[in-house]
Amino acid sequence: MKTALVCGAGGFIGGHMVKRLKDEGYWVRGVDIKQHEFCDLPADDFVQGDLRDPEVVARVIDEGMDEIYQFAADMGGAxxxxxxxxxxxxxxxxxxxxxxxxxxxxxxxxxxxxxSSSACVYPEDIQMETSNPGLKESDVYPARPDSEYGWEKLFSERMYAAYHRNFGLEIHIARFHNIFGPEGTWTGGREKAPAAMCRKVAEAEEGGEVEIWGDGEQTRSFLYIDECIEGVRRLMESDVMGPLNIGSDEMISINDLALMAAEIAGKSIRLKHVPGPLGVRGRNSENTRIEQKLGWRPVQPLRKGMEKTYRWVGEQVRES
Ligand code: NAD
Ligand code: GDD
Structure with a gap:
């Protein structure tokens, strides 16, 4: 039986990865500083511990373990x-x-x-227009991420690559482009735009207002969690080190994302634009490389993932 450690198993993507690996027959240990908020993890072992502490890390990684999935990070939306x-x-x-x-x-x-790296590693100056044609993996240099979060991701990408070169560690790196779906953070300040729009629409009265940070013309692409997990598993089974984009290339403005949530809910809403943190003006994933390297790319329409996400966020709103 293959053994895997999922770091950040108490979070969104890590929790889904634990389920996937269990479905595939792995023995799985999860580790996280907190318990999972939204599900009972099917892990064989779960350690609540802080990965900033080398002693905890030494305790959770067994000699000769087959695989590690490193999702733990201090992370959130804009x-x-x-x-x-x-x-x-x-x-x-x-x-x-x-x-x-x-x-x-x-x-x-x-x-x-x-x-798990991020689209936030890409330079700010090629994301200044809403009409972003897609960020290619090679666009990352000369480096100029727009956030310290992006700089840390880039540093860590390079560190994993250095451990590969100097110590022969087999590494696989993906740059995720805004992953969304059920069992992700939907309130509290760390939620990303898809969950935030679902929550705001679910909370709005018929004909009511939904607040959008900025003018709402800023664009992003959003990838549903199932395709993210599929991409990671395919990358791990391949001989490709990456970094590879794992993201959708269906770009949408935040205004249209909010309207999509409202249409799914069957509500009419009015958009109210308010000041807030914006990030880059336009971002999209370019998927030529993943297609070439893995013979696979994400294809699911955004609307399908938003329907499932709205249903789940709606339940959370009703139960809260
Ligand atoms: P998440 O916040 O839901 O999960 C991260 C988990 O790491 C959390 O449960 C958190 O408690 C845990 N963690 C943080 N510090 C820790 C510590 N010191 N010790 C142990 N656990 C700790 O985020 P996510 O959306 O599941 O993201 C997973 C990874 O993917 C992160 O590295 C994130 O930066 C990266 N990523 C995510 C997205 C996205 O859109 N979700 C996009 C790009 C990159
Ligand atoms: N979160 C959120 N909530 N965003 C909103 C809202 C709102 O109520 N209203 C408008 N937005 C806008 C933000 O201002 C931003 O311009 C856009 O929606 C997308 O916001 P997020 O989904 O929060 O984040 P992001 O796409 O800018 O960055 C995220 O994705 C990266 C990977 O692609 C972050 O989660 C990063 O940590 C991640 O690495």
């Missing part, structure tokens, strides 16, 4: 990562998790490791 107020803690906390995990993975001769 309200968390672009406000500027959390820059130091994001860099400190996420870098420490990565420094400890990659080092121990080599010491314990782990088979392979996945690292």
């Amino acid at each position: 309200g968390f990562v672009f406000s500027g107020e959390n820059d130091a803690t994001i860099m400190h906390n996420s870098a420490l998790c990565n420094l400890n995990v990659v080092h121990e993975a080599v010491r314990k001769k782990v088979g392979k490791i996945f690292y």
Whole structure:
């Protein structure tokens, strides 16, 4: 039986990965500083511990473990990562998790490791227009991410690559482009736009107002969680180190995302534009490389994922 450690198993993507690996017959240990808020994890073992502590990391990584999935990070949507107020803690906390995990993975001769990087590594100056044609993996240099969160991701990408070169560790790196779906953060300040729009629409009266940060013309692409997990598993089974984009290339404005949520809900709403953290003006994933390297790319329409997400967020709103 293959063994895997999922770091950040108490979070959104890590929780879904635990379920997927269990479905595939793995023995799975999860580790997170907190319990999962939205589900009972089917992990064989779960350690509540802080990956900034090297002793915890040494305890959760077994000698010769087959695979590690490193999702643990101090992370959130625009309200968390672009406000500027959390820059130091994001860099400190996420870098420490990565420094400890990659080092121990080599010491314990782990088979392979996945690292979750982000579209936030790409330079700000090629994301100034709403009509972004798509960010290619090679666009990352010369580097100029627009957030400290992005700089930490880029540093860690390079660190994993260095451990591969110097110690022969098998690494696989993906740059996620805004992943969404059920069992993701939907309130509290760290939620990303899809969950935020679902929540605001679910809370709105018929004909009521929904607040959008900025003019709402800023664009993004959003990838449903099932395709994210599929992409990661395919990357891990391949001989491709990456970094590869794992993202949708269906770009949409935030205004249209809110209207899509309202249409799914069967409500008419009015958009109210208010000041808020914005991030880049336009972002989209370019998927030529993943198609070439893995013979696979995400294809599911955004609307399908939003329907499932609205249903789940709506339940959370009703139960809260
Ligand atoms: P998440 O916040 O739901 O999950 C991250 C988990 O890491 C959380 O449960 C958190 O408690 C845990 N964690 C943080 N610090 C820790 C520590 N010191 N010790 C142990 N656990 C700790 O986020 P997510 O959306 O599941 O993202 C997973 C990974 O993917 C992150 O590295 C994130 O930066 C990256 N990523 C996500 C997206 C996205 O849109 N969700 C986009 C790009 C990159
Ligand atoms: N979260 C949120 N909530 N965003 C809103 C809202 C709202 O109520 N209203 C408008 N927006 C706008 C934001 O201002 C931003 O321009 C856009 O929606 C997208 O916001 P998010 O989904 O929060 O984040 P992001 O796409 O800018 O960045 C996220 O994705 C990266 C990967 O693509 C972050 O989660 C990063 O941490 C992640 O790495």
